Amino acid sequence: MYFIEFAECCKRLEKIRSRLAMVEVLAETLLTLQEIELPVFIRFIMGRIFPDWSPKKIGIGPNLLFEGLAYVIGKQKETVIEALNSKGDIGTAVEELVSMKEQTSFFSEQLTLLEVYAAMEKIASIDGKGSQREKNLLIRRFFGASSPLEARYLARLLLEDLRIGVGEGTIRDAIAKVFDLPVSVLDHAIQVTNDIGEVAFLALKDPNSLNSVKITLFHPVRMMLAQAGDIATGIHDHGKISAEYKYDGSRFQFHRKGKSCRVYSRKLEDITSSVPDVTEMLMSVTSRDIILDGEVIAVKDGRPLPFQTVLRRVRRKNEVEAIKDSIELTPLVFDILYLEGNDLISLTYGERREILLKEVKKYVAPNIISDDPAEIERYYMNGLDQGHEGIMLKVLSSQYTPGVRGKSWLKIKPHVDTLDLVVTGADWGEGKRAHVFGSFHLACRDNDYLIPISKVATGFSDEELALLYDVLKDIVVSTKGKSVILEPNLVFEIGYSEIQKSPNYSGGYALRFPRFISVRPDKSIDDIDTIETILDRYDFQEQHRTGSNQ
Amino acid sequence: MMLKAIIDADILRETIEAIAALVSECRLHIENDGFSMLAVDTANVAMVKAVLQKTAFQSYEAESCEIGVDITKLRNILGTPGKTDQVKIELDETRHKLELSFMGYKYSVALLDTNTIRKEPNEPNIELPAKIIVPGMELNNAIKASMLISDKIALGVDTQEKNGPFFFMHADGDTDQINKTFGPTEVQFVNPVDSRSLFSIDYLKDMGKIFGKSASVEVHLGTDHPVKFIFDMSNGNAHFIYLLAPRIEAD
Numbered sequence: 059m060y061f062i063e064f065a066e067c068c069k070r071l072e073k074i075r076s077r078l079a080m081v082e083v084l085a086e087t088l089l090t091l092q093e094i095e096l097p098v099f100i101r102f103i104m105g106r107i108f109p110d111w112s113p114k115k116i117g118i119g120p121n122l123l124f125e126g127l128a129y130v131i132g133k134q135k136e137t138v139i140e141a142l143n144s145k146g147d148i149g150t151a152v153e154e155l156v157s158m159k160e161q162t163s164f165f166s167e168q169l170t171l172l173e174v175y176a177a178m179e180k181i182a183s184i185d186g187k188g189s190q191r192e193k194n195l196l197i198r199r200f201f202g203a204s205s206p207l208e209a210r211y212l213a214r215l216l217l218e219d220l221r222i223g224v225g226e227g228t229i230r231d232a233i234a235k236v237f238d239l240p241v242s243v244l245d246h247a248i249q250v251t252n253d254i255g256e257v258a259f260l261a262l263k264d265p266n267s268l269n270s271v272k273i274t275l276f277h278p279v280r281m282m283l284a285q286a287g288d289i290a291t292g293i294h295d296h297g298k299i300s301a302e303y304k305y306d307g308s309r310f311q312f313h314r315k316g317k318s319c320r321v322y323s324r325k326l327e328d329i330t331s332s333v334p335d336v337t338e339m340l341m342s343v344t345s346r347d348i349i350l351d352g353e354v355i356a357v358k359d360g361r362p363l364p365f366q367t368v369l370r371r372v373r374r375k376n377e378v379e380a381i382k383d384s385i386e387l388t389p390l391v392f393d394i395l396y397l398e399g400n401d402l403i404s405l406t407y408g409e410r411r412e413i414l415l416k417e418v419k420k421y422v423a424p425n426i427i428s429d430d431p432a433e434i435e436r437y438y439m440n441g442l443d444q445g446h447e448g449i450m451l452k453v454l455s456s457q458y459t460p461g462v463r464g465k466s467w468l469k470i471k472p473h474v475d476t477l478d479l480v481v482t483g484a485d486w487g488e489g490k491r492a493h494v495f496g497s498f499h500l501a502c503r504d505n506d507y508l509i510p511i512s513k514v515a516t517g518f519s520d521e522e523l524a525l526l527y528d529v530l531k532d533i534v535v536s537t538k539g540k541s542v543i544l545e546p547n548l549v550f551e552i553g554y555s556e557i558q559k560s561p562n563y564s565g566g567y568a569l570r571f572p573r574f575i576s577v578r579p580d581k582s583i584d585d586i587d588t589i590e591t592i593l594d595r596y597d598f599q600e601q602h603r604t605g606s607n608q
Numbered sequence: 609m610m611l612k613a614i615i616d617a618d619i620l621r622e623t624i625e626a627i628a629a630l631v632s633e634c635r636l637h638i639e640n641d642g643f644s645m646l647a648v649d650t651a652n653v654a655m656v657k658a659v660l661q662k663t664a665f666q667s668y669e670a671e672s673c674e675i676g677v678d679i680t681k682l683r684n685i686l687g688t689p690g691k692t693d694q695v696k697i698e699l700d701e702t703r704h705k706l707e708l709s710f711m712g713y714k715y716s717v718a719l720l721d722t723n724t725i726r727k728e729p730n731e732p733n734i735e736l737p738a739k740i741i742v743p744g745m746e747l748n749n750a751i752k753a754s755m756l757i758s759d760k761i762a763l764g765v766d767t768q769e770k771n772g773p774f775f776f777m778h779a780d781g782d783t784d785q786i787n788k789t790f791g792p793t794e795v796q797f798v799n800p801v802d803s804r805s806l807f808s809i810d811y812l813k814d815m816g817k818i819f820g821k822s823a824s825v826e827v828h829l830g831t832d833h834p835v836k837f838i839f840d841m842s843n844g845n846a847h848f849i850y851l852l853a854p855r856i857e858a859d
Contacts, residue, residue: 161853
């Protein structure tokens, strides 16, 4: 497949609103692909470059992209940024600019899908000095060789944000349609492999093998997630249920094979080198090939320290040894997904728990099993007293469903109105805060789009503002007066008193009395709250208000 | 696949640096009369051709083969030995490594799979009518001077001026300009033909650092055409060609 054909497919899809029609177009396109193109196409069409389990990163942000493009068209980077500001979308801005190409090249290349992928893979493998230069050259090559339409989608693909609305469900349905396979089989295979491209490849090559795909060590699977719930409903729906403390720490997945092991974060980043002490503790509890799921917490004098403390360790890349002794970490293991070549995720929680207790001698998170609301309530209060966030209720008969936020796990914690929002811009501070950013523009998500929802200027200490400036100054995309536009990377947890309708924000809603709670470096832009959540909360709040007035 | 050779560190280093100015990896041809390579940079904008003759080596014994070389890595390794140290080069075919020994060190450097390296380009067959020979250092100095003003530079030959012909470099910044002309007393006009092309300083500066060390550089130019720099180093035992695609300004 030529990249231009991919771009044309994207263009068709971008115009379609109906999911069914999208599935049609995708199914039609899948049939035209060669075997080896299939996984690449599937990832690309979702705006992903590498499989989800892969630690590979392309590492190209808007700044680098603008520099490369500016070179090709012989303009200053600022010209590119102005075009972006007026268009509001990188893809269409690049599409327009690339027709002004000034740099000639020795060959007129007709890029293919596989060449684009091979070049990206190569770039991801280069690190250290010279890698920025190579990335810049690659961008020049891509834009040098591409037509305006190709450039639109190349730009978005390089930033892994294709904006055509093809999510995992849509492409899965297209695979199901083309290869005539049940969605449930595909879902299971996707959860286990964490690689929908590979699943499509298998669907073509050997569909029967999809039933027997297994978790692969060192290919982390997505973490199973919990919904908010309450004790009474949990017991009413399921009877006897397991309750564990909800730890205010950092989620991890531990993989061990023989003498090697890796620790992955919630975002499936490899954090092994940041937590050598935790790695050592986990290595000591078993000698079997294993995958464990748990939470790392920081403790001092027997009490857990807040989550931020854990992150100072988990995010640390340098001088790990120096900080290791000052922040003591301990893992709490609450699930087991794999043991000695066997997948355990299809077993029930109860069965897995039994195996866990047998295989792992230490660091297993305690639990109780009960159908007595009063007993679980006491356990909950006890957890809060001990400094934990609350409790998790887990249905004994439930399977482990990677990446699914289902009803089998319920989180019970005191009601706090917070939202996770991404920082999209900032305003310079005033007075003594004139050298740092003083307020921040926040957005929630609506599928592939970011919807501005609030600004936040309170809740920060001077130290926090200085730290934030330090982090954010390198991801400034453009400056306009006293405001800057930032690469949307950093996630804030924001408290608020209520959600209001607002004509000032394009989403139609705004937060009242927003205040900064914390930075959530463990969360990515995909994890932020959606406009639906905000609408739900608004509706809930309004019903509640009406109710209380009556 | 066989290679056993000894060479002055300085000669090998100069050659590798000249290649490293444009590419980070390449397919290196080992022949019985020396090494050669041709590669295009990642962006398809610049090309480098290098030939290191057998006469550059103290001793040289080889069978023809093609190997994939991480040029950046070699350049870093060759930062260690002194000017007069000798480097022993051997190919370990079974382990797929290039062995470099000097000063008691022995580096075994993994070869790259040639299939993962971009195909060698065809050398473009283009007629560049204007030919001038310029002292390398002068050319490099003029490029460095232009960097202060702009990120592109026009190179050309003007035969119309009296007291000419002239070889000129001209750079336009947003507000500033720079002009440098070389007359018949400073450069040798092999074939003075009117010509003018615009190039990116981003590449010229990296090329200039290398050919700046060469006593003379043959420059071939046309109008809105690539530029070719031909130069020797290591007493004529190492021969290089740089080619750079022009920028064409929209009117």
